[in-house]
Amino acid sequence: MSGLYGRHRAVSPEWLALYYRHPIELTHGEGRYVRDADGNRYLDFFGGILTTMTAHALPEVTKAVAEQAGRIIHSSTLYLNRPMVEMAERVAALSGIPDARVFFTTSGTEANDTALLLATAHRRSNQILAMRNSYHGRSFSTVSITGNQAWSPTSLSPLQTLYVHGGVRTRGPYAELSDDRFIEACVADLEDLLGHTRGPAALIAEPVQGVGGFTSPPDGLYAAFRQVLDRHGVLWISDEVQTGWGRTGDHFWGWQAHAEHGPPDILTFAKGIGNGMSVGGVVARAEVMNCLDANSISTFGGSPITMAASLANLSYLLEHDLQGNARRVGGLLIERLRGIAAAFPAVREVRGRGLMIGVELVKPGTDEADPEAAAAVLEAARAGGLLIGKGGGHGTSVLRIAPPLTLTVAEAEEGAAILADALHAAG
Template sequence: MSELLARHRAVMPSWLSLYYDEPLEITGGKGVRVTGADGRTYLDFFAGIVTNMLGYDVAEVREAVERQLATGVVHTSTLYLLRGQVELAEKIARLSGIPDAKVFFTNSGTEANETALLLATRARGSDQVLALRNSYHGRSFGTIAVTGNRSWKNSSLSPLNVHYLHGTDRDAPAFRAMDDAAYIEACVADLRDVLATAAAPDLACLIAEPVQGVGGFATPPPGLLAAYKEVLDEEGILFIADEVQTGWGRTGASFWGIGAHGVVPDAITFAKGLGNGFAVGGVVARGDLMDGLTANGVSTFGGNPVAMAAANATLDYVLDHDLQANAAALGPVVLDGLRPLTALPSVAAVRGTGLMFAVEMADPATGAPSPALAAAVQEAARRRGLLIGKGGLRGNVLRMAPPMVVTGADAREGRDILVDAVTEVDAAATA
């Protein structure tokens, strides 16, 4: 065990998990590649959990941060006017598609979702919230309460009254034989049943990820969230799109993941990629919804001048270089190369949209989800110089979300390494 790993285990909580049998310390980065303390260079296909959207050592972001640091103003709080905050809010409000939108900045996706839940429950005067099964919305008390994944829940205690809906469980026995249209019909019928039987009047909101990040990049079929929203609108229930992992064009087809469903939500939460590694998150919502809070409100660190400098530069880069188009063009390059893996006994599914891909590993003998095989593929990919993530309800799904500046050559290299790694692990599992 390395000296740093021993120190980590001595002072960090046991539940703070680390990847790999020999955990990696990253000491440098350039473009879409990082260097470890082991001296090796790796192609990074997980980007700090979908966060280093532009990769590493980006001149435009670095120079914007350096200019802000040179002013000597690292922090003021929201009690003072922050030019960078206003400029970024103007851009996000325009890009949101939400009428009369206003923006509040936080430090993370967890805080962003907490804020959105506060807005919705205050507006509706209700603690009742709808969420999807297999979802993940953060690690705080409130966001864990609306997370539909048992492996992330530490307690049944909750500040909210939560009802879980179907959305990404097409493989469940009840739905396995259905096509998309039949599944959507069944899900909408279930929503109506929940509203009629389990929920009291004036339910606050539905919060949903267009692509479930921690849930293994599982995606509701196109049109399901729009069908849900039709029912919600009948009751005045608000809709929150959790775009912490899907925003900024990553899904390729639209700037926000919710665009695939043809829905304009009442609020959108965001974080991760916007700061390209700097801590920033937030909510963009209808002005009347945002203004509905009546108690005092400030943010000590949300909208910090340095984070705003990084975020403005990052968003400008995304728009100026049309990285959404890059995601749309290169997503199929990777996904089409991964799909043949489903012929292997240990691969249960391959899925993806834009620059978000997943490979689901299963025991070749029983078909049961196999976290062990997923971990083995992670190790095999690292040996070949590729870093990937892991998730899913049962921890058996490999997740890839490379920086959105990835080139065609990078995409093909990562794809081919992953194919080799999965093939190696499958051969060992079926020998």
């Protein structure tokens, strides 16, 4: 073993995952394409795990970063920070949460960790409701509320976590029910669970489960949950780390597919808003955000340079209607992939909305997950010039497709054709 891979293995933890039998080093990116250290060019359908949200090397973002770096890069939250205030104003207005307050972090993990701190302090309870098959981060508290065993390395926790049905529509005990009956059954499960608890602090849920394989409940499930939660005084945390900023096409936030009873009490975000810069955050109404009775700061959250990038990225996203592009191009891509999948018995389901698409692979003729097939397709796609991700809660057997939101129809067709060839080569 030699080169950069050997050096990586010599100094990195064994559990630090790398894609591909022969891992690649990405060195350049422009638009929806990247190049590796050997000069190979790839169409990027994963964006650094849904993080390069608009485009690689977006001129508006790189210009904002360079200009801010020429002034001041860092100050911490102990000083007034104009870019942070401007970004907080925009996020508060977009969030839908009344009298909103915004706290910036450096990652989605840290954002969810902060949301848990706020909810447990506000409710004086360490009980948390979470969804089965969920993923919320890698910190000690967020690992402990993650309902996906593959991403939860310890059962030790400062929290008592209780898991609720509903995040996966096509598997589990309610899979054969109609959407309305599915929601009724999940609500009944939640009601029963609350009858055996001492007052949970919050329910945390991804509107579309990311690491879990881009699964989601029928629209309206969390609105129905909200009625029950409100009766019990339980807060609702919407984890928008992967679903926010218009990626699902139909909505700016994932929670808006469940909006009948208003916005969540707490909203968390990260990943795409910085377009590669390290940005996360929490939005909550003032009553909840201000409940902490001790001092707190953030050394790196809301730094001038990451806020400059986020402001430029958000402006570009809104001015170019990238949510609408995700809806239009994503809809075409989903239908194209479903047409391709019809020829492959190993494809159990093509699901998703907007530019957040999952292709679930199983052993043909069964519902048994096939992680080996997913790994083979990942390799074949890379060989064909396409980068995708993988995930899933029933074995890592779901191909995850989440290109930058500027994806063109021609690029969607190119990626679909490469994926079709990869499925054929792997099968």
